[in-house]
Amino acid sequence: MSIASEIKRFNTELPQGVKLVAVSKFHPAEAVLEAYNAGQRIFGESRPQEFAAKCKALPNDIEWHFIGHLQTNKLKMVLPYASLVQSVDSPHLLDAINAWGLKEGRQVNILLELHLGAEETKQGFTSDEIEDVLSNSGKYAGVCFRGLMGMATNTDDEDVIKADFQRIADLHKKLRNEHPELTCFTELSIGMSDDYRIALNYAPTYVRIGTAIFGPRVY
Numbered sequence: 327m328s329i330a331s332e333i334k335r336f337n338t339e340l341p342q343g344v345k346l347v348a349v350s351k352f353h354p355a356e357a358v359l360e361a362y363n364a365g366q367r368i369f370g371e372s373r374p375q376e377f378a379a380k381c382k383a384l385p386n387d388i389e390w391h392f393i394g395h396l397q398t399n400k401l402k403m404v405l406p407y408a409s410l411v412q413s414v415d416s417p418h419l420l421d422a423i424n425a426w427g428l429k430e431g432r433q434v435n436i437l438l439e440l441h442l443g444a445e446e447t448k449q450g451f452t453s454d455e456i457e458d459v460l461s462n463s464g465k466y467a468g469v470c471f472r473g474l475m476g477m478a479t480n481t482d483d484e485d486v487i488k489a490d491f492q493r494i495a496d497l498h499k500k501l502r503n504e505h506p507e508l509t510c511f512t513e514l515s516i517g518m519s520d521d522y523r524i525a526l527n528y529a530p531t532y533v534r535i536g537t538a539i540f541g542p543r544v545y
């Protein structure tokens with residue numbers, strides 16, 4: 327299967343309103359270009375240095391999403407180029423991005439990452455923390471809250487994955503009802519190569535697909 331044919335397959339398979347983020351981390355610029363030439367325009371990267379290098383080297387009508395853990399000392403590598411930071415995973419990082427946005431006179435588009443799954447090491451906000459942040463959204467003039475992102479538990483047990491997606495979809499819906507003032511809080515980013523077919527039952531607006539497009543990553 328070629329990269330171009332996988333892009334075309336996803337464009338056919340994904341329902342209207344579900345945007346494909348092609349996750350190109352660990353794959354060379356040529357692979358990104360192959361997807362680009364097949365019409366793909368949204369790409370996701372998870373390492374700041376690689377993100378910045380690809381943003382500078384590749385066509386400037388690409389919409390770059392940052393999807394990895396971001397340390398506050400790496401903001402300058404990422405924020406100038408990111409159309410969307412999907413992986414805002416702690417109050418500390420949120421505060422730092424907000425401060426950067428205020429200083430630059432910009433609003434940085436972000437998704438809040440909800441902690442899903444059992445693994446204790448995983449990053450992400452609790453739902454209480456997210457409720458808290460959005461109730462004080464006036465404090466965050468340097469960011470624009472665009473929605474939620476989550477990664478389901480890494481398991482073969484479909485029921486566990488479904489419960490994770492249900493939880494984030496329910497929270498997203500609840501927050502939209504509670505905060506009609508956040509008019510841009512519309513995005514729900516769930517689903518990766520192994521679980522996007524399940525995610526499609528929970529009305530995502532983004533799926534983030536790496537391996538199924540570009541093949542296995544060589545670390």
Ligand SMILES: *Cc1c(COP(=O)(O)O)cnc(C)c1O
Binds near residue numbers: 535
């Ligand atoms: C790597 C990554 C993906 C893509 O994973 P695949 O299993 O290769 O599709 C999606 N989301 C995040 C946050 C990632 O880090």
